Amino acid sequence: MTIWFDSELHRLLQQRGQLPHALLIKGPQGIGKKDFGQSLAAALLCENPGPQGTACGNCSSCNWLASGAHPDFRVLSPATESDQEAEVEEGARKAKVSPWITIEQVRELHDFIHVSSHRGGRKVILICPAEALNVNAANALLKNLEEPPAHTHFILISHRPHHLPPTIISRCRQLSLGQPDPEVALEWLKAHGVAEPEVALAQCSGAPLRALAASEAGELQARRAFLTRIAPANFDPLQAAEILRDLPLEQFLSWLQRWTYDIASRRMLGSIRFNPDMATELDVLARQANPLAMLRLHRKLVRQQRHIHHPLNARLYIESALFAYAAVVNPALKAA
Numbered sequence: 626m627t628i629w630f631d632s633e634l635h636r637l638l639q640q641r642g643q644l645p646h647a648l649l650i651k652g653p654q655g656i657g658k659k660d661f662g663q664s665l666a667a668a669l670l671c672e673n674p675g676p677q678g679t680a681c682g683n684c685s686s687c688n689w690l691a692s693g694a695h696p697d698f699r700v701l702s703p704a705t706e707s708d709q710e711a712e713v714e715e716g717a718r719k720a721k722v723s724p725w726i727t728i729e730q731v732r733e734l735h736d737f738i739h740v741s742s743h744r745g746g747r748k749v750i751l752i753c754p755a756e757a758l759n760v761n762a763a764n765a766l767l768k769n770l771e772e773p774p775a776h777t778h779f780i781l782i783s784h785r786p787h788h789l790p791p792t793i794i795s796r797c798r799q800l801s802l803g804q805p806d807p808e809v810a811l812e813w814l815k816a817h818g819v820a821e822p823e824v825a826l827a828q829c830s831g832a833p834l835r836a837l838a839a840s841e842a843g844e845l846q847a848r849r850a851f852l853t854r855i856a857p858a859n860f861d862p863l864q865a866a867e868i869l870r871d872l873p874l875e876q877f878l879s880w881l882q883r884w885t886y887d888i889a890s891r892r893m894l895g896s897i898r899f900n901p902d903m904a905t906e907l908d909v910l911a912r913q914a915n916p917l918a919m920l921r922l923h924r925k926l927v928r929q930q931r932h933i934h935h936p937l938n939a940r941l942y943i944e945s946a947l948f949a950y951a952a953v954v955n956p957a958l959k960a961a
């Protein structure tokens with residue numbers, strides 16, 4: 626699906642014989658690390674790999690993988706998306722989906738690891754995202770990493786490797802992946818039918834898979850509607866807060882934080898990083914707002930974004946953030 630990590634994959638597969646039993650693939654969210662891990666798994670399991678070591682796509686192992694039922698392949702993840710959908714369909718009784726990979730899931734690997742492989746080759750375990758391992762699960766996994774069974778590969782995927790225990794990290798070889806070249810990413814987004822690839826990519830800090838998801842979820846238009854509402858310097862914070870009351874706080878903060886960044890950046894550096902489609906509005910605000918005050922507000926919003934999982938009162942928070950923003954874009958308001 627993703628093509629931009631081909632050379633990294635080929636390089637890794639050249640060492641097929643000496644590949645570490647545990648590999649930690651890290652990098653920003655939404656760049657295709659999981660796809661990379663799956664391609665690597667497919668290559669390791671393939672019975673007839675191509676000249677560069679990649680999976681053939683035709684052998685029985687590749688077919689097993691494609692059907693999602695390879696007996697020598699396991700994925701450890703928090704409750705899967707299809708589980709989540711099932712729970713939503715169940716209706717009112719909204720069961721909470723665990724954000725964690727549990728110790729039970731790791732224990733279930735025991736038989737898988739210690740029974741010889743069904744197809745006589747390797748076994749691969751993909752753990753994604755690895756930071757979802759809770760403390761007990763990580764400890765249980767550690768035992769496997771310390772005494773690695775033969776012909777078994779663990780592929781850990783993480784965009785928050787600092788959340789992993791050092792004991793796990795120290796037993797993995799690490800591979801860092803970064804954002805693909807923007808031109809490649811834009812072409813890929815266009816090929817996937819994204820109408821505003823530049824905006825989507827800018828909004829998602831150059832991560833194409835996130836950009837695709839955001840575009841498909843209609844986030845770009847919702848963001849534009851939000852920003853259009855708060856772009857006029859004389860907008861009414863109370864009225865805006867009322868209209869925005871159902872907006873998830875995380876979304877609100879992320880949009881406002883990037884917006885304030887763009888206003889300050891437009892004024893001080895002349896560039897727009899996140900909202901290239903709103904240049905006209907940004908130019909007006911950049912001319913009239915105090916750039917240092919805007920930067921201070923931006924930093925405050927970024928700090929608050931980190932603690933957003935424990936929100937006080939979302940409605941009150943949105944109101945006060947909008948008042949703080951209004952005071953910077955419209956100094957007259959402060960004086961009034």
Ligand SMILES: [Zn+2]
Nearest residue numbers: 671681684687
């Ligand atoms: Zn194959």
